[in-house]
Amino acid sequence: MRHDKAAVVIELARRMAGSAEGLTLDDMARDLDVGRRTAERLRDAVLMLFPGAEEVSDPPTKRWRIRGGLSAFEQAPTTTELVELNRAALALRRADEPVRAAALESLERKIKSAVRSTTLNRLAPDLEALVRAETIAVQAGPRPTADESMLAAIRGAVLAERALGFIYSRPGAEARRRTVAPCGLMFGRANYLVAADLGTQKVQTFRLDRMSAVEPLDQTARPPAGFDLAAFANRSFGIYQDDVEDVALHVTAEGAAEARAWRWHPTQTLEDQPDGSVIVRFTASGMRELAWHLFTWGERVRILAPDRLKTVMADELAAAMRAHGDAQGR
Missing domain, CATH: 3.30.70 (Alpha-Beta Plaits)
Structure with a gap:
């Protein structure tokens, strides 16, 4: 087996292990950018090399997954992956996003702790050199903020499909108590809650730094039917939403x-x-x-x-x- 094909087989195994419901042949072909026949051959190679791989019936299709994950040997990170993770955490730190930065830093520690010491020792010199050789340019702009308790409250309301209550303060306007159906979060030059009005179902954005007293409420509230956060974000040139x-x-x-x-x-x-x-x-x-x-x-x-x-x-x-x-x- 050629080295490049071996790498693709390992990548497919990782994707199968990272999917709870499993991958169809169409999923494999799309993710690996190959034809369906090639996807079938790669799937067969994974089934042969990884005993934990299994077929899952999902009429009218079939899916394949690897339960229990892969071993540390098969999952060893590369120097580039660790550098990019470190850079992402540093960028959040410099953008005054300590909560999100801490989450990535915790993930970095967990990954390193799961890697064999011999592998980590081999990666360490290159990792240290690249960290010293790369930095992030600081750009002027607003400082997005979101404290841990606020993010936890919003995420909890999203997962539980509960209404979210908060006080919203805008410059030149009186602070108002708002109750909305949370749809998600958008992070950027400023951080925003995307939420729907409970009555009109109109989707709006709210800057997190203008929100206070945020709490999930004991009231069911779901996003509008068919709402897609990525599609909503892509409508606008930036964050502000108005007529298209x-x-x-x-x-x-x-x-x-x-x-x-x-x-x-x-x-x-x-x-x-x-x-x-x-x-x-x-x-x-x-x-x-x-x-x-x-x-x-x-x-x-x-x-x-x-x-x-x-x-x-x-x-x-x-x-x-x-x-x-x-x-x-x-």
Whole structure:
């Protein structure tokens, strides 16, 4: 068996051991990016090499899994995996997210404690060298916060399908007691609870740093039928959710190379123009955050659509001019 095929077989075994319900042949083919016949051969190799593998009947399909997990030898982490885990924890620390950082640091300790000492000794020099050789650039922006008790309360309400109560305070507005159906959490430049109004079922976002007295309530509350948190997050250019718009941006030839390498939005399409420029199109909400981002492109980007984005951009520019004056110092 070639070394590359052996690695794929081990990877499939890991996926089968990490799935409680098991994997279908279609799952295997999709996860490993191979054809169905290749997936069948890889499955057969796993069944031959791992006695703990079993077939699970799930009409009209079949599934395969490995109960009891894999041995430490088969699960030894690589230097790169440990470095990335360390980096992720460090990034959360620097972003003032101690609770989430502590969870990753605890996971790192557990992984290291489960690895054989000889393997850990072999990894240690490279791991230490890479940790010293890589760092994280600190970017300006809001400091997302979420204390452990708040996250525990929200997650508990999500798992138990219970309503969540809290006091929400917004600048310039009176604090209000809110009762919602929690749908999930979004982490980013600021951290948000995504929740549905109990009456209208309208899904909204709430900044965690503006929430207090958070507690699960003795009332059943589920997300709206068919709600998908990832799809909800992908609607917006950033975090803010408003009307969905068809966006078209013309990027000059000077900025085209960067625009092609930029991830604007999951729905983006790029249209190369004869003069070397490019038109970027996507469908999203969050025009204010998009306007803020477009400021960083300067004269290299011109808004083609929608008109509302042009208005928001002009309003933000006018506000900046009022605060700082124009080029002649007025």
